[in-house]
Amino acid sequence: MSTCRAIIRTSFSFVESKFYFLPSKSFLSLSLRSQKPGPISPYSVRTRQYGSVQAAISLENGNNLIDDENDTPSKDNVEKLLTNPDDVTQFMKMERSCMVNDGVGSMESLSNKRWFPYLDRYKCGDVYLSSSEVVEALSPYLMEERKERFVNVVKNRSYSVCLVVEGLSDFGNVSATFRSADALGVQSVHVVSCDSSKRYRENRHVSMGAEKWLDIELWDAPRECFNVLRSRGYRIATTHVGMDAISVYDMDWSCPTAIVVGNENRGVSDEALSLSDLRCSIPMKGMVDSFNVSVAAGILMHHAVCDRATRLVGCNGDLTSEEKQILLAEFSLRHSKSAISIVHEYAKRKETTHMPKL
8 A cells, every 4th residue: 555655646746847847938929930949849839931031021010911811701791791792892803804794884795705704904093903913912922832722723713614502591501502612613603682681691610711712793683693694605504303404414514504503492493494594403313302402512513523624624724824813813812901902002112113204
């Protein structure tokens, strides 16, 4: 028994000494500043690798574009984004194309022209910047890893397939479709609500912030949405469980297509079905005859992306070099709230440099 007590006393004294003599410098502050060289501690915090000296300086001065986590919209902000068409328009930074009648400008022919929504210019007061100038202005403030991520994402983006969600009542499903669209490279998403006073709220925990990187457009009725999509060169494919529905595996997805999914209980509305160009379905092998709407949207987009990759060049992304550069500038502007002020400062310097001398 005395031996046991001796062992216990020894064990506790060892624990006490371990805590008592633990060096205070082991408890490093949770700072993004690089730590001074020294012995490695089990409590050390991994520091960031800055893409450039300017990036490190901007972080110390509070103009942090290194990480956009603090600048991502809160739940309330995202809800406001999806309930106000004006906010959605402001969310897109580069100037929008007016070659279709989408409420912005006059309608022009889209013959032999694939739809792309942006122009190669960004307005800063009285000065216009090109996409390359926007990228040049923001490049020093972005980590190399982030810039590489943007390039890879843009490479796989496409406007040839877009998603339309109509009449969904579960905002979690809307958020899940956003997340799937972003993950699969589908850049354009349309939200149709038959009642503008009951537009959808967004659940940030479901979407994982995907809405920040998508082009989201809001519509009050299917007809309005479909008319614009057709003017942009899309065919309208509504999901439907019926004898007249074509299997998604028999469709040629190389043709620009708008995929329409409907309400969780009623499915796509009769109005949307009557206005569509074709009806499609996912073959079911079980006892139930339908998927959850967000699951169905994910399967449809995934198959469309895979089919396009098989039929085309092995990649869903089909943007031209110029379009990739413009979308890269768009992503850079969306990256952080500080991006806008940085680009405006760049534009001021550019304007001053080009002012004629008296």
